[in-house]
Amino acid sequence: MARVDIAPAGVGLLVRMKCRALLNQTREIVEDAPVKVFATTGFIAMIWYALYEVFWRGFAYFHIDALQSAVAIPLLFNFFFVALLVLLTVSNAILAYGSLFLHEEAAYLLSSPLRPRTTVGLKYAESLFFSSWSLLLLGLPLMMAIARVQNEPWVFYPLFLLYFVTFIPIPGAMGLILAWVIARHLPRTARRALACGACATLVITVIWGLRSVQQLDWIQEDWLDGFFARMSLIQASILPSTWVTRGIEAAIDNRVGDAVRYLVVLAANGLFLSWIAVHLVAGGFVAAYDRASATRGKLERPACAASGGFAGRLFFFLPPPARLIAAKDMRTFFRDPMQWSQLAILFGLMSLYLLNTPRFTLGDTPSRWTAIVPFLNLTAVSFILATFTSRFVFPLVSLEGHQLWLIGLLPYSRTWILGAKFSFAMVVTLSAASGVMMLASYILRISFVSAAIHWMVAASVCYGLCGFAVGFGGRLPQFEHRNAARIANGLGGTINLVASVLLIAVMLFGMGYVTWRVGDRGITTRTDGMIFAICGLVVLIGIVAGTCAMVVGARHLKRVEV
Amino acid sequence: MSEAIKLDGVIKRYGHKVAVNRLSLSVKEGELFAFLGPNGAGKTTTIKMITGLLTPHAGTVDVCGHRMGTDGLPAKAQLAYVPDQPFLYEKLTGREFLYFVAEMYRMDTASRDAALDTLIRRLDMSEFLDRLAGSYSHGMKQRVVLAAALLHQPRVLIIDEPMVGLDPRTVRTVKDLFLDITRSGGTVFMSTHTLEVAEAVADRIGIIHQGDLIAEGTLEELRARATQQHSLESIFLELTGSDDEWIDGES
Numbered sequence: 001m002a003r004v005d006i007a008p009a010g011v012g013l014l015v016r017m018k019c020r021a022l023l024n025q026t027r028e029i030v031e032d033a034p035v036k037v038f039a040t041t042g043f044i045a046m047i048w049y050a051l052y053e054v055f056w057r058g059f060a061y062f063h064i065d066a067l068q069s070a071v072a073i074p075l076l077f078n079f080f081f082v083a084l085l086v087l088l089t090v091s092n093a094i095l096a097y098g099s100l101f102l103h104e105e106a107a108y109l110l111s112s113p114l115r116p117r118t119t120v121g122l123k124y125a126e127s128l129f130f131s132s133w134s135l136l137l138l139g140l141p142l143m144m145a146i147a148r149v150q151n152e153p154w155v156f157y158p159l160f161l162l163y164f165v166t167f168i169p170i171p172g173a174m175g176l177i178l179a180w181v182i183a184r185h186l187p188r189t190a191r192r193a194l195a196c197g198a199c200a201t202l203v204i205t206v207i208w209g210l211r212s213v214q215q216l217d218w219i220q221e222d223w224l225d226g227f228f229a230r231m232s233l234i235q236a237s238i239l240p241s242t243w244v245t246r247g248i249e250a251a252i253d254n255r256v257g258d259a260v261r262y263l264v265v266l267a268a269n270g271l272f273l274s275w276i277a278v279h280l281v282a283g284g285f286v287a288a289y290d291r292a293s294a295t296r297g298k299l300e301r302p303a304c305a306a307s308g309g310f311a312g313r314l315f316f317f318l319p320p321p322a323r324l325i326a327a328k329d330m331r332t333f334f335r336d337p338m339q340w341s342q343l344a345i346l347f348g349l350m351s352l353y354l355l356n357t358p359r360f361t362l363g364d365t366p367s368r369w370t371a372i373v374p375f376l377n378l379t380a381v382s383f384i385l386a387t388f389t390s391r392f393v394f395p396l397v398s399l400e401g402h403q404l405w406l407i408g409l410l411p412y413s414r415t416w417i418l419g420a421k422f423s424f425a426m427v428v429t430l431s432a433a434s435g436v437m438m439l440a441s442y443i444l445r446i447s448f449v450s451a452a453i454h455w456m457v458a459a460s461v462c463y464g465l466c467g468f469a470v471g472f473g474g475r476l477p478q479f480e481h482r483n484a485a486r487i488a489n490g491l492g493g494t495i496n497l498v499a500s501v502l503l504i505a506v507m508l509f510g511m512g513y514v515t516w517r518v519g520d521r522g523i524t525t526r527t528d529g530m531i532f533a534i535c536g537l538v539v540l541i542g543i544v545a546g547t548c549a550m551v552v553g554a555r556h557l558k559r560v561e562v
Numbered sequence: 563m564s565e566a567i568k569l570d571g572v573i574k575r576y577g578h579k580v581a582v583n584r585l586s587l588s589v590k591e592g593e594l595f596a597f598l599g600p601n602g603a604g605k606t607t608t609i610k611m612i613t614g615l616l617t618p619h620a621g622t623v624d625v626c627g628h629r630m631g632t633d634g635l636p637a638k639a640q641l642a643y644v645p646d647q648p649f650l651y652e653k654l655t656g657r658e659f660l661y662f663v664a665e666m667y668r669m670d671t672a673s674r675d676a677a678l679d680t681l682i683r684r685l686d687m688s689e690f691l692d693r694l695a696g697s698y699s700h701g702m703k704q705r706v707v708l709a710a711a712l713l714h715q716p717r718v719l720i721i722d723e724p725m726v727g728l729d730p731r732t733v734r735t736v737k738d739l740f741l742d743i744t745r746s747g748g749t750v751f752m753s754t755h756t757l758e759v760a761e762a763v764a765d766r767i768g769i770i771h772q773g774d775l776i777a778e779g780t781l782e783e784l785r786a787r788a789t790q791q792h793s794l795e796s797i798f799l800e801l802t803g804s805d806d807e808w809i810d811g812e813s
């Protein structure tokens with residue numbers, strides 16, 4: 001029997017293995033799906049450029065006036081880094097919980113001769129790596145924009161990047177500790193707790209921010225004092241976001257000494273907090289894993305007939321086979337916090353924005369603003385829906401692959417599967433979109449005709465996007481996968497996303513033209529008939545596109561062999 | 563022979579449900595122990611406690627003289643665990659995964675390559691070992707995971723449902739591998755529903771039912787306990803009461 005050296009391997013071995021896996025994955029994607037690489041890179045570049053433009057125009061606007069610039073720019077950075085602190089803490093907590101307490105890899109590493117600290121250290125490094133998207137996507141355009149406006153010297157760039165790099169471990173460590181606390185004390189409902197916590201944090205943050213701004217009397221001369229008094233909480237010296245902001249301010253003003261001092265403060269705190277988090281979580285890792293895995297999935301739910309209950313009644317209009325499948329999908333939707341929380345967060349934020357929109361308008365005078373807002377709402381709703389259908393609706397058909405032996409043997413056409421998926425997606429998306437559109441119409445006192453037209457277009461967008469997601473899901477299924485995220489990220493998912501964005505772009509182009517043509521008057525009963533014809537055409541485009549995709553998907557699904 | 567695995571009064575609860583109830587059990591070096599039981603009887607929970615994935619609420623677990631929980635690292639260095647759902651890094655090839663495992667157990671290159679050559683040949687893995695593991699069938703994954711478990715020549719092999727997804731030739735190879743391990747002084751602790759395999763290779767058999775170890779011994783000892791039963795299947799059904807329940811249900 002061979003003897004083994006029991007000195008446990010270090011985190012270096014695991015990092016090397018992960019790098020190798022990442023290299024293999026990159027090579028595989030580049031070789032197998034170059035279109036996906038091209039499309040993803042293109043989309044990231046577009047988003048990146050759009051952010052850069054927004055940041056640059058914003059900074060340029062503030063830069064016109066010296067006082068305005070001195071007040072607004074540090075405040076913007078403060079808001080930005082506070083938001084980043086909260087978001088990265090929550091996202092790191094979700095990532096750390098999944099990788100430490102849910103994935104099979106954690107069990108494998110835990111049964112291997114590795115110290116818990118090694119496993120926790122690896123997972124912490126992984127979540128920091130995944131958090132770095134904020135640097136790539138948000139940090140770089142922000143840096144380029146401010147540098148362009150302020151004509152910064154070269155030393156500003158490395159300092160700014162270092163601020164991001166030293167800042168990320170702080171929310172990372174807090175997220176790691178949060179995940180451990182949840183696993184240790186709330187394992188039974190951990191995912192739900194995380195999702196609810198994320199929703200609540202965002203809602204509270206936004207409400208607080210908006211209330212702070214609303215409660216100011218903008219006419220009084222001392223508004224600036226009042227404003228700063230209310231903002232003092234997010235500018236507290238104890239917050240890491242404040243250190244970054246002050247450091248960046250120093251870097252902008254070419255005070256290199258001060259900038260470096262704040263950088264050192266950030267780095268020291270980041271390292272210290274990381275050390276504490278890794279050691280704390282490693283010390284209680286086995287106990288937390290034990291508790292999380294021992295109670296996972298053991299929540300009992302009241303049974304009801306497959307087509308009964310709320311979910312069944314919701315699809316009363318469908319024939320029995322499709323009703324069964326749609327009701328099952330609806331139950332899955334409500335039992336998976338990742339699905340409903342994403343939709344709830346996006347539409348919740350939008351509703352909050354709408355609830356506060358009148359406060360920012362100047363009196364009750366109808367203006368171009370009132371004519372444009374419905375179009376902007378439609379744009380926001382369309383992109384939120386495209387995200388939802390691409391991520392959650394597209395994989396639905398593929399996920400039935402392992403059940404096709406059951407569903408495929410039923411004495412019904414496979415087309416019913418697509419019909420059921422489409423009905424489920426329409427009910428969810430149309431309910432959410434209608435709620436937001438109606439709220440917007442009520443609050444902004446949009447004319448009935450305009451509200452009805454925009455609602456019809458939103459319904460058509462829902463139809464088109466759901467038709468695309470289900471139709472492409474049937475035409476390009478990936479039955480071999482069980483992971484919805486992986487299916488959505490595959491070639492079919494990418495094609496669906498690109499097609500969905502193109503469809504939205506075409507429909508919004510039409511509605512943008514309408515908004516431009518009607519001007520301040522908005523759409524009323526006296527609007528030119530040509531405008532109504534264009535709106536009708538836009539609605540028709542959504543319906544025809546969605547139906548065509550469904551037909552193509554249904555034809556292919558009938559022939560497909562699993 | 564000394565004890566390779568020793569459980570003493572182990573209790574594990576999930577909420578109010580007792581999954582494993584005062585389980586005391588020892589498996590000696592050079593022994594192949596088959597752990598049987600109906601679904602939900604507590605087999606996997608027991609295995610997870612032996613491997614250190616779960617912590618017992620009461621009692622102790624020792625592996626090769628090291629107490630799991632307080633002295634877990636030396637214990638884990640001596641054992642290998644193959645779960646019922648084999649885990650592989652999908653973006654590594656089988657060979658890369660095996661190299662990783664070898665390095666984790668601090669094997670030098672020469673002994674790693676020698677052990678790997680033997681395992682590749684015996685488990686017939688040469689065809690697919692250099693492909694990404696994400697493309698493997700269940701049987702291929704099972705073979706690679708088994709190779710990873712045996713690579714560092716562990717003193718104790720814990721294996722949950724070893725034969726699921728394997729073709730008859732590989733089943734035969736795995737049985738031979740188990741026998742080789744026990745002949746060279748190693749210990750195999752196997753949980754299985756495949757009673758023929760247990761009957762063919764196990765030195766001793768334990769039957770767990772609703773968290774209690776209801777029978778333990780050699781096949782002959784179990785036969786002696788059961789009334790006029792000859793096959794392990796009949797003994798298992800009689801001891802776990804499944805036979806009667808099935809007949810009652812049918813009637």
